[in-house]
Amino acid sequence: MFPPVRTDPPAVRLDPRSSEPACIVERLQGWHLPHLDDPAFLPLHPLLQRNLLLSVPRGLASALGRRQSMGSLVLVARAKGSGSKPTILGLIVARPLNRRGSCWEVQHLRLALAAAELPSSPARGHTASFLLREAIQQAPGAVSWIASASSLDHTRLALLRENGFQPQRTERLWRWSIGDAADLASLPAPLQLRPLHRRNAPLLWHLEQATCPAPLRQVLDRRIDDLLERSGGHGWLLIDPDRNEAVAGARWIADHPSGGHQVELSVHPGWNHLLGSATEVLLRRLAPKGDQLWLLSDTDDGARQQWLAQLGAEEHGDVVLMARSLWRRQDAPAVRGAAQRISAVLEQLQPRLQPRRRSVPTPLVRP
Template structure:
């Protein structure tokens, strides 16, 4: 007898466990060799870091919000075999926006040989995160424009294009030429928590309103706690990296008009990365900030610098093309919103009449008493008698008595005799 469709076991999605790390590490290494991911951290490195810190991450989840681990990994399992994984992380400090870091599918198993089955597992992983992470109101992700299958998967699950990103590589020779110039930045200041308000205003004015609404950043996103500072120092020590940042202050407007962050790696296998934020009215700062970063990089072994630009930053793209930077990758930034419905504690279809009437029962047991049908009749009869007595009393007041009549008649009789 053939089993029905409902009896067929389906893959389950669950959080990452320690026993999954070996399988996921192999899956991530295969994906990393097949595709050169430049816009995010290599998956294999993330998994390798997750192994020794897995227990600590579990412990941090029980601590208050500032001390929790950021990323989460969920796996799809079928008959003790890992079919795929999804990695997500909060995008802002309020955790209202979350980011899909990556989705990896195991194409070596027989269940994922067809494109349809891969889309089903990918959609199941996405839906699990959309439905179970309640604090997320908006989801964002970044995907390479050449990954047609992933683009189709995200579109089928409601993600819409938000912006197109272009990643550039600036050769060490160009950086050496820029370092020969002197930057004209008299108001270049180091970044501290006291400057969070200025950096927040600069971030808001440098992007379109739709992106500002999706990212939902606040002043807290530009502050660094003591715990985050210690954690960042540990990560830099492990990755053998160093971060340098600064911003340009405009004294007349009392506002920040430019910001840069430079991540330098001593490991030559990774590119140095730079992040630039420039006020739209001060686009001439692009060149000055590039010269400043080139000076900083000369203190280390110079290598190619990676920089990103968006399609709404036309001045930045024009400057990078004029500078001679090379386009290395184009990605699509996508987003979707989520509205979580409140689930009923009990389905209405299963309610019995006795349970419905449960709330209509009296608070205490009623006390029986005699019911007299003559009471309302006697009350109405007494009311009528009172009204009749009141009416008679008022009528008697206006009617003259017998003595009053006799006195009036006696006064009228003598006057008549006198005239006779």
Template sequence: MNFILPEENNITIRPVQYRDLGAIESLVSKSDELHHSGSALALSQDLGNLRQWYSPLKLLSLFPNPAQHHFSFYVAEQEEQVLGAIKVSPTNSTRTTWQVEHILVDPDYPVAGKRIGSQLLRYCFESIWEARTWTLEINIHHKSILSLYRSNGFQPLAQFTYWSIAPEKLHALAQHEPKLPNLLPVNNADAQLLYQLDTVSMPPLLRQVFDRHINDFKRNLIDLTVGRFQQWFGQQHIRQGYVFEPQRKAAIAHFRLNQTPQNQPDQCQLTVHPAYTWLYPEMLAKIAQFFSEAEKPQLLLASADYQPEREEYLEEIGAERVEHTLLLSRSVWHKLREAPSSLERLQLSGVLQGLRPGRAPIPSRLPWLNSFSEESNHDHPSPSDHAHREEEEDH
């Protein structure tokens, strides 16, 4: 589907094609501000995957399947020149919440910046009808792109801090034997437990925005297959586990360690129940043991402004702050234009007039029903009764 904007700028927004990949890579090299430090690496990986698997991914985008929206990429074009690009993706299985992963504009174009960026955002808002909420994460120091999003209705939701833990500190943590007797591997049968842990670990507003469900914590066949291939070819390896509390029959902590190639830092997602923050040293010790096996340069871990205990512990072990980001969100309401139905066209008076009996009801064998009919006739006299009364008045 193409989206042609007003003729004053004559810009067309359309889905990405294979011939656009070179122009998008050129935009990446020109861009001074992406969303955050991981955006450039993630975008380069996305472009590499899109270049390598373009035909299968294009085929998967044509019919409903779990990977249909993995590469929702659009470009802004004028006179066969790519001036901007945007990549979006759903964050939950119901596709009610979407995120803006990357947005690029050509700084050499005279109307670059907010104008093209706003048109790309507006195209996504209007064409993706499933989305009710849009989110994105951006470095707090990228003022120009932050201004673009604020001018398009995005509001701050939470603030994140990314921490880097040096290898020597991780080796020291690995010397401690973690006391996690109920650390279990993760599979799809544990989705209910992980969903409950995720729900209780975040504020209500974030819970409403992300709108996650049990299916969001299950891995489908396509994800499992892709993950297996990535592990075989040495691109990445994912380790994850959760701590089960038998008395409460609930998950109280969960980690997901993404181990990448040797020259890239590992990234870890850690979720801990607010009532069990004493698990931070034990969970970090377990993660450090996995890290020491791979001999990586550093480990990246995030904390939110609503997790003061995590930030306090990371400062205690000597972790270094490397980046501050801002989580923004925006709601979208689509107006439905429908023609009035045939029932709406009917006049109420006409409907009630048609419900009146055309003649006197047939006497019934039930006495109470006859009395009810007589009362109804007295309350609503027929036209013949009116005529009879007029004749009596004339006489």
């Protein structure tokens, strides 16, 4: 497990030419949208609009004291003193990967293309680092973070390392266009193909525990409900009924920006021989003919890469998955107050013992 990184000091990136902060970072608001007209931000407008719309019911539910799932965190960096028309330098979109909000993901980190031409704007690397640190500070309940970057994007990889992220594994991105099904062999006995639902979701969770490396498993901190919510109920399992165990599974993750669906294929380490017709059946159940599926495979998994190539999938570069854990220092008064409250509760739980009367010894009378 990689060492935790302290995050208790405030994350402030200063302009090296002055002691003032180089830019202002604030949460996305409605008045920001008209000024996010840089080509780097235009593809994100549907996501940003959806975030603003969902923030209203979430705020109302929070005011009423109702439990509500966490939404994405969107921060915008704008130049100081930009006049009536704010100059947006960049933005970051982060989202929780589980219901408890213990693990967050850097979904998007975009910098304005036009800002680099302004002589008064801070360096692009400073703006990106400032946004990332502010997101880490403001994400509620975050204990760990993950982020991905192309293996060829050395600038992004250096930025993540600078802010405490460490590489976990390198994955290859594949795109498979679903064509006509060839003559697929029948499933090995006694395996059964079953759709993913709440009753068999624990089998998927145990499969994920077996296939995910321990350090990354601790970072993701996924539970059964997290897997169901992320997949939206779109998934299939190969189940061994004799052992009541899922030996392979495929589930939907998200819509891919380039079209098609991003999916996750999991195969138990002891059942790698299923790579072939059995796993192809799983993938074909996720989408109809003519659709596209996007999959990630570990670059160290030669058997899976060979099978994907034989399947006709196309390589689309390597992606480095990076992660970091963090801990936040609690103030000493808060810690002392919590200790006093715990002591008071423990005292109340102790049994009330009545003082026992001491018997007076009878003097010995000698004859």
